[in-house]
Structure formats: C-alpha cells, structure tokens
Amino acid sequence: MSAAQTTETVTPKARDGRGGFIPLLALGTFALGVDAYVMAGLLPLVSGDLGIPASSAGQMVTVFTLCYALGGPVFATLLAGRSAKVVLGVALVVFTAGNALTALAPSLAVLLTARAVAGIGAGVYSPIAAATAAGLTSPERRGRALATVMGGLSIGTVIGVPAGMLLASHMGWRNTLWLITALGVVALIGIARLPKVEVSAPPPLGRRVRALADGRVAGIVTVSLLGGISSLGLYTYLAEFLQDAAHTDRTVWAMWAWGAGGIVGSLLIGPVVDRTRRPFAAVTCVLALIAAAQLVLPAAARTAAALAVVPLVIWGAAGWAVQVPQQHQLIAAQPQQATVAVSLNSSAVYLGSGIGSALGGVVLGLGTSPGALPYCTGALALAALVLHLTVVRGAVRRRERAATPS
Template sequence: MTHTKMSRLYILVLGAFALGLDAYVMAGLLPKVAADLHTSESAAGQMVTVFTLCYALAAPVFATALAGRPARTILTTALLLFTAANALTALAGSLAVLLVARAIAGIGAGVYSPIAAATAASLAGEERRGRALALVMGGMSIGTVIGVPLGVLLADQVGWRGTLWLITALGALAVVGVLLGLPRLPAAPPPPLRERVRILARRPVAAIAGVSLLSGVASLGLYTYLAPFLADAGGIHQTLGAMWAWGAGGVAGSLLIGRIVDRTGKPYAVVTVILVLLCLAHLLLPSAAGASWALTFPLIVWGAAGWALQVPQQHQLIAARPDQAPVAVSLNSSAVYLGSALGSALGGVTLAAGVAPADLPYCTAALAAVGLLLHLVLVRAPRRARAPECLPRETAPAGDQ
C-alpha cells in the first residue's frame, strides 16, 4: 500500500478514534457530570442512552437520506455534526441540553462509522481490504480502550468539559483531514430499513440479533454505571484502574477471537462459552469489589467477552443468510447499539427504583443468562459448520459494543 493511501486511511482512523472515545468516555465522567449539572447519576446516565439509541436507530435513516452522494461529502457532514454536538455537550448547562447534544453526536457517529469502513476498503483495494478495515475498526477500539481512561484522567485535571473539548478538537482535525486528504469516491447506499426489517423476520437472524441485543444491554448497562457500582460495592472512587482492566480484556478478546473461531470452526460453541463467561464475570463483581486484586479478574473477563462476542455472532448470521450477509451484519450492529441504549436506560431506571449500585451486576448477569438461554434454544448448532467458509476475513470487526 502506498504512502498516500496509508495517510488517507489514518485520516479515517483519527475519526474512528474520536468516535470510540466519545461513545464510552461519558460513562467514566458520569459522577462529575451529575454533580456539575445538579442531577442524579441515573438521570445523567441517560446521555449514554440517547447517544447509542440515535446511533442504532436514527443514523440508518440519515445515512439512507445521504446515499448516492460522494463518500467525502457524507463523511464531512457526519464529522461536522459529531464535532458540533460535542462542542454543545461541553457547553451544556442543563440536562436537557446535554441529552440533545448527545443525541446529535450519536447520529453523526452512526453515519460516519459504516461509510468510513467502506471508504477504507475502497481505498485499499481488494488485496489490502482486511488490513484497511482492521485499521479503522482498531481506531475505534483504541479510542475506547486507551482513550477513555486518558479522557477520565484529563477530566480529573481540567474537568469533564475539558475532555469534551478534546474530543471536539479531534473531530475538527478529522474534518480538515477528510476535506483535504480524501479523493471523491462514490459511496455504496446502505441497506434500506425495509430490507433490514424483512431479514429480521427470519427466526435464525432474529434469534442471533436478540442475543446480541441482550449482551449489549448487559455490558453497557453495567459499564455506564461502573463508577457508582465501584463506590457502593468497594468504596472505590477512582475508576481508572477498573477501566484499564476492562480495556485490557477488550483488547485481548478482540485480537484473539478471530483466531479462535477460525481454528475451531465452531462459532456456536464459542458464543456459548463467551456468554457463560460474561454471566460468571458479572456475578463475581460484587464479591470481588472489596479487593482491587480480586476485582481485576472479572473486569478483564467481562471486557474480553463483551468485545469478542460479535465476531462469532457475525459468523453465524452470515451462515444463516449468506445471500443477505451485509444486511444481516448491519442489523446485528444495530442490535448491539440498541441493546447498549436500553442497558444504560434500564440501569438508570433500576437505580432510581431503589436497587443498590452494588447489586446491579446481578441484574445484568440475569440478562446475559437470558441471552444464553435464547442462544441455546433458538440458535441451532449445525450452522457452525458453514460459518467459517461464509465469512470473509475482512468483514469481521475488531470488537464489540
């Protein structure tokens, strides 16, 4: 790959990094945001809900409306929306303004992400497509795993608004890079919403997407309220260590899962094991919170399971509907983000109803167990034989949520 092509890919990676940071850093900033806006943590947690909900539901509508325009135009529009929304978040003086800003940021992020991946694949050519996609997805993963703890650390020094100004600056840099560095490439239209709904009506696809949705509810439902959980369960008021442990597990899970699925050729069995580990990790969290060394293990397992799950899930989806693979995979992505939105919303409702933050992992473990039951009952094991052949390596994402 030429130096020019690589520099263009890194422009897309920068935008993906900003997206990954923005999507998850708000959970770490939750106590500071709630205190600054004089609201409860359960209410402030809805900023994560509206971001992920707009990513999952509203973004496909906007992406469809922009279909047919050059990729550079769509990417620039999405990044401008994302950047303006983060500036508004940094300036928000009330919860209402904050929620509106997070909704707009979610739309911008949801439009940018799939078009950036498609543009990277087009720039790289068929022989380098997998590496290009891995770079863009890796940017989002690094933004989450490394950027989030750094963002929280920055907030300790300059306040949570300072972290949002950093994300705004990253978005602005990405806008300049896209305008100056990307050629005019045609963008393939995203799958119409009607087609997504029609595919979802098929039982195998609906069951697999349902498992992804429940895993999203469990994972982000707890991650959004990680700070209150740590304070209540273990008297821990610094979330950085826990975020690093969770992030380290996420990196390991996203890097290793592809090889595991390829070598075993049994994505159904891999999903089963991952869901069991997710349940166990959440169940262990409350009792382990009293000691930092003991807490590290379930955090790492939780992070690894959450980021690893979607690769074998996509194998199963493509095996179930090889004729509609792109639609099925995009539907699964929407299910994950919808589950994330529901998780942060239900977590806030659960805490507002009087459930102690220390007990929240028991609720999320129960949801993960429901996902495991759905997987065992409605997702058929025989599909595992077809999955490896049906999924080109370049379609597998770097991670989860």
C-alpha cells in the same frame, strides 16, 4: 461492520497508493470510541456539576447509543448518492457540533439533545469509514485496512477513555468534551484531503427489519440485543458500582482493565473462529464468560478493589469478542443478504446498549444499590446464553434437517 460497500472501480496500484489516507479515517473512529465510552466514566462529575441524579445523567449514554443505532442509518440513507468524502465530512461536522454542545450544556435537556446529535454523526461516520477504507486498498490488504479503521474504536476506549477521565479529574468533565471536539475537527481537516470514493447507502431500517422473518437471524440478533443490554447497562454505571462496592472514587484503573480485556478479546477471537470453524461454540463460551464475570464482580470488588481486575478483564474480553462469531453465524444464515444481516446485528448491539443504559438508570432509580447492578446484568447475559442454546440451536438444526435429502 460492512454496512456500506464501495462502488468505485480503482486499480490495485492506485488503491495501494491511497492507503495512507486510512489513518485519517481511523482518527475519526478513535474520536468516536472515546466519545462513546468516556461519558460512563464522567457520570459522577456530570451528575454533580448539573445537580442531577446519576440515573438521570446516565441517560446521556442512552440517547447517544439509540441515535447511533437508529438515527445513523436513517440519515446515512438521506445522504445516498453523495461521495464518501461528503458523507464523512457531514457526519464529522454533526459529531463535532454535538460534542461542542455537550461541553456547553447548562442543563440535562440540553445535554441529552447534544448527545443525540453526536450519536447521529457517529452512526453515519462509522460504517461509511469502514467502506471507504475497503475502497482505498487492494483486496489482499482490505482486512488490514478495516482492522486499522475499526481498531480506532478499541484504542479510543483503552487509551482515550482513561486519558479523558484523568483530564476530567484535574480540569473538569467539560474539557474532556472539548478535547473530543478538537479530535473531530482534526479528523474533519484530514477528511478534506480524501480522494473521491463512492459508497452505497447502508441498508434502510425497513430492509433490516424484514430480515428478521428468518427465525435463525431473529434469534441471533436477539442474543446480540441482550448482550448489548447486559454490557453497557453495567459499563455505564461502572463508576457508581465501584464507589458503592469497592468504596473508591478512583475508577480509571477499572476502565483500563475492561478496555485492555476488550483489545485482547477482539484480537484473539478472529483466529480462534477461523481455526475451529465453530462460531456457535465460540458464542456459547463468551456468553458464559460474560455472565460469570459479571456475577462474580460484586464479591471481588467488596473483598478488595484489586481483585475486581480479573472479572473486569474477562468481561471486557468476552464482551468485545462476541460479535465476531455472531457475524459469522448471520452470514451463514443469510449468505445472499450478508450486508443486511450484519448491519441488523450492529443496530441490535447499539440499540441494546441504549436500552441497557436506560434500564440501568431505572433500576437505580427504583432504589437498587449500584453494588447489586452486576447481578441484574449477569442475569441478562444468562438469558442470552439460554436463548442461544435453545432458539438459535433449534433453528440451526431445523435448517440442517431441511437441507438433508430424505
């Protein structure tokens, strides 16, 4: 999450006085959170409006997340040397323009282009907003500031996504995109009031890739990649799954359940890891929960739609929780390059999300029923668990043996 670091020297008193700007940054991440996840809920509406298969419409999630993961760092590097205010402003302009173009899209080609533009803007904004929040507060308040800014993502998912879907059900999916566009404009106006804070560019992609030479880092990042494929591969087509398995086109409640679980998981995992000091065990538990919840989901939905709430909440909680202990492991593996390692993990998560959306569309396009999709994604979660228990654990043990005096 700390893909960039502040370089400006500011007195603690001055920082505390500027903490009031942090909610403005959080408004931007709130808009990002809504935009990143609401499109999955709008999939049937977009598909019907443009006259394209759901598997094709699902690729709008793919291009957004891929551009977030890959395009964001590239364009942020090009903006190196600019003040945070300028970088955040440019990012929000690009993000807002992408959403406006999405709302106007007359065809699949324009839709995918628009989602790519929005993804690039989001990929630049998110890490710089976190770094700016850290620079606007004193060290003892930094954790709270980061939680406020990044909490905008989870709040956008839990509150904004269902609200956007409700709006779309009454006024069309395009009006939901206009709402997100308006949020981006309001956030942009707020960013114009920010004081000057310099930030360093996120680590370039080449430096991130070189960090993979460490076997432990490569294993941890691969686990995150598979986790991203599993989670968003299913979430993107959750509405399609419920229509097939539970025979209902009312899916807002499912988004609420998944998002509410996400908030619980993201709030609880930090204290759990701090208290137990066992991030490896924490990752083991949450991966097992993701796999179990996804594999149980089809049977629960077919029995009664209400029963699907339990696995959805568990999946949401575990899916949002997994990255905190993963980051702990990466920092322990590369303490001298913690920023690079954590940034690499973030890219892996969003790259996995993009691959998951694409593969989900391919699987459905090949004739697999949406009701069976959780079996595919659950199997990927199990593969991540096996990799974690073998490759990652093996790398940890080899390092421990190397560090032990003979």
